[in-house]
Amino acid sequence: MVNAQKGKAKEVTVTKQGEWIVDSGASDHLTCSLDNLVNVKVTPSTFTIKLPTGATTSISHIGDVILPNGLKLLDVLYVPLFTHNLLLIHKLAKDAQCDVLFQPSQCVVINSKIKKVIAKGVLKEGLYYMQCKTDPSEVCMSVAADTSSGEIRTIRTDNTLEFSDKACVEFMNQKGILHKKSCSYIPQQNARVERKHRHLLEVARALRFQSGLPLSFWGECVLTAAHLINLLPNITLNFCTPYEKLHEEVPTYEHLKVFRCLAFGKDPSCHNDKFTARGYLSIFVGYLILQKGFRLLNLV
Template identity: 40%
Template sequence: MTDIPEGSGSTKEKDPTTPIDFDDPLYIHPSDNAVTSIITIKLFGNENYRLWRSAMIRGLKARNKLGFVDGTLTLNNTESSKSSKWERVNVVVCNWILGSISESIYASHVYSDKAEDIWNEFFEIYNKADGSIIFNIHQQINTLKQNGSPLSDYYNKLDSLWKEFDGLTSLTEFVCEAATKLSDHSKLMKLMQFLSGLDDTYNQVKSHILLLEPLPNVKSAFSILSREESLQKHGSLGVSSYFKTQVSAFNSKTNEFKRSQDQNRSRNQLQCKNGGIKGHSIDGCYKLIGYPKDFKSRNKNNNQKTGTFSMNSSSVGSNNVGSTVGSNNVGSNVHSESIHNSGIHYLTSEQYNKFLRLINEKSSSENVTAAGNMFNVKVKMTRSDNGTEFVNNQMNYFCIENGILHQTSYAYTPQQNGVVERKHRHILNVARSLLFQSGIPVKYWSDAILTSVFLINRMHSSVLNGLSPYELVFKRAPNFDHLRVFGCLCFAVKLNVSDKFSERAETCILLGYSADKKAYKGS
């Protein structure tokens, strides 16, 4: 046998120059060097230490160098043959850490030789979770507003504050019913904080989210709001902007109506000193400054030159039947003779009565007759304000013919007609709600008014001891099976369609209920 030389063995010893495996923490990739920045965040102090630490841990884990800062890979645990490589990697990690801090902090830690020492010093100095820091973060969460910024920026900022706050106030994890309730409460508070900071353009979407059952989490709410923001950004009419447009249009019409009322009221307060006529001052009196070319007088004396008919309500109930209109007082013959040759043709009381029957009196008499036939009652008295739709010749003749006493409230005293005023307000409130929730344009306000009256008559009221007006009148409970949402999508059947492959219905929008047919109204 051949003798084995002394010092030799069956296995080869590892060569110090043997390349290091890629999975070894001592391996440094060619792209990793001392001047490379592994994170984009710089440490400034207590205010962002937890954010910086979380980002640095992820960066070191990605390069398999976390053991140099958490104490799991020290020089004593490394083979002597690799000590030089450990020191080289340690210097690289130190430069990574020092390169991600501010200049003011850099000066006090640049002399440290080990990455672990720098890491532990930062933890001891800046990881201070006292009450002031928790208070500041909580205050930022509750006061953060969107203020026109993109929705994603607002959500990400709020989400980072939530996570930082949860890291400072983390509780021990339990698996029980109380822990589940605590988690649900935390999610609810985050949802309320997120919605409270949104801009007013999302009010309609917020209302929709809060009506959901069960309430969604913050991520689901953010997804719903993102779709709304996308619709607005790409020029489509989103929910909130659509309602805002409709509300603005409704408000503008209301403001115009108020301005016209104020102008009429101020004009009625003026009185001309020249002739004592109300409606203008002496500076604008046409009798003094001259009439314009397009002036049309509303005075009955001027109408005598036009050859048109003129009527006076004093003929109704006149004692001198067959006399000319306005001749129920002394001196009527002089009045008649003075206008006989003026070109104006007056009607007798009989002709005047026939004329009134032809002007919008048929429908009114039919309504009174229908009320008497359906409910076996007779209308004896009615009360209204002094609007011209109630105080006119047609209304006076109608009330006298049917034996109805027509009372009117005193001028500018709506309190005397309080029942009607309150009911009018109730109807308008319901009609506005129907228009706003459905998104129907304001031009369909009349359908909203009719639908609101239809619904109010069938709603139970505490004033009526839990009954509805419909039950008191018809002595039976109303049927609610046919009720539908105002403004919802509906389909109208197309009749007499010859093409077998053509549409059998067209899409419409529900606008209410028909009064004389068992059908819906749509457009």
């Protein structure tokens, strides 16, 4: 996969950024793209790892990865000279409290508590690749089955085929849900969705213009915009916030920060030296979803 002779890396095969190979022999989760990581921390140059070719290379960063299907991978190592994303089975099973079942053509990840399939992998060229793209019909069924969202009687979508598969149709019929579709090329019939989409983009655009961040940080702007919108009073909700309507409690605002403000992240690798700097210079780029913390961009 990698030729590391004379300090140069020659790529032979490259895994796509969003593809993850399910592996049982690796020592840690590995990624070939720094863009996959959140909660990024810089590692000392003494941290090294041995590649499948036998070559040894250093690890420059470590962080977490949140896959589109909702799985969270902790302590993922970023290896610049590596060309694949590896998902370690026993670490995933321990951190996510799940079971992994291997079948002849696929592997499935099952939540140990609710006994529900939360991810799937397909067999290609002798390797299992995790499917990180979320199926819209599965999301629809998951939301409809969630009693905390209230009882759903009608769902309106465009004419996309994802919501017309057999499993989704049978689920809606079983739950008594009426599936309405908009007319082709008439986005006005999805006016509420279009307005929400416009509102989200306007707030995200304002955050990016105010912060001066490059366009590559559009994802952080959108996530932060959604977080702020959920905490703002809404006139259609009688000046309640969406958060209050969902959780039946008034939200707190002490944790809010100015987008792109100066911050100092804690460096856990310096605990052995009392005179080493304890933090690194960074900027604030958002809020964590599954943890009580912030997303920081390391400037060092």
